[in-house]
Amino acid sequence: MAEALTGEAILAATEEVLRRYGPAKATVVDVAKALGVSHGSVYRHFPTKAALREAVTRRWLDAIHEDMESVFDLDLTAAETLRAWLQKLFDRKRRSHVDEPELFATFRVLVSESKNIPEYHVGYLVGQVARIISAGVETQEFVTDDVPTAAQAVWDATEKFHHPAHAQEWGNPHIQDAFDAVVSLVVDGLRYNRIPSAAGDA
Amino acid sequence: MAEALTGEAILAATEEVLRRYGPAKATVVDVAKALGVSHGSVYRHFPTKAALREAVTRRWLDAIHEDMESVFDLDLTAAETLRAWLQKLFDRKRRSHVDEPELFATFRVLVSESKNIPEYHVGYLVGQVARIISAGVETQEFVTDDVPTAAQAVWDATEKFHHPAHAQEWGNPHIQDAFDAVVSLVVDGLRYNRIPSAAGDA
DNA sequence: GGACTGACAGATTTCAATATCTGTCAGTCC
């Protein structure tokens, strides 16, 4: 045996097998075959097939999370940061879906297999939105007395542009216009400064 | 033969068969059996099984459309009307999903079988939103230079609370809080009056 | 002695034969 079998090597092989066969056909035996070991060996590193799939999925999501951080280096206003952040997330997911639909579908299935994974993913991203809104409150660009709720509301209001259930609509040629309209509405909502006389009378 | 076989009788029988067996198991033969006729007779009134299912689905959606109109009789401000309208739609869909999950799932499948049906349904409802926003612009409660786009944006931003893909989240005990937060954000966004100096400087 | 193997039991999936369904139409019945 040339090298010891590591968890990382198993994860890389598993990702490759998932790419090649898809989530329905990929088996632990396939992974072991790709590594030239018996499938029993894979079970020394991951207790179940589900745990192995979950580990691969977390690795994939972590790459997205890290990539999204780069928006914070751009030195924009809070409104601009929020728009750029949402656009970057949308672009990344849309491109993945349009360019590699099978791979996107594969990870979509993997993410939906556990309740922990979407919670982990959404929790991380809503936390980033909260950071952006918090900065906007600081500069008086945004008004809210409950940043976590506002962050969740922004996330929920933009569901159409990040939730994989809506991926089929991302190929629509006018989807970017719909995205711009929703983001403008949401950003205006965060800006709204609730002066009692601001509405209702001419 | 007691009475002539009518399209309406076939639709009623089809709905009953769909309730009993679900969309996967309901057959044209079942419908004919329920009516005490041969399945060939059903084909004298509807050209295909798909057309029959579509007619049943349209009938069901039309009842929702008509019911939603009642919000316009309430004599509220535009913001209140919009909130009441969205709440009513959400309540109706949520109750249907929570109280009769199988029936909801049945119609969910039926709606997704044709591209025309969701278009018809969404088109009608976004038209109602546009009427509400238009009234709000009239009274200067809302500000927008493009009512149809704003109406579509309101629809898209509230997708989580009416799109059946999110139905599983409607049982969550905090879903009403999430709804309130999104609707507040959206209504504030429509109110935002874009005074250039309103944001950005202390 | 610790990483790895491979045979095994029970669970799951595949596949092909069988049954049912959709849509048609020539013929029946009032």
Added chain:
DNA sequence: GGACTGACAGATATTGAAATCTGTCAGTCC
């Protein structure tokens, strides 16, 4: 003669036997 029937061809769905997969563990090998 027009509404309805029922037998039919091709398409689709069901079923159960056979194959494969998951997870375990006693045994092998360095």
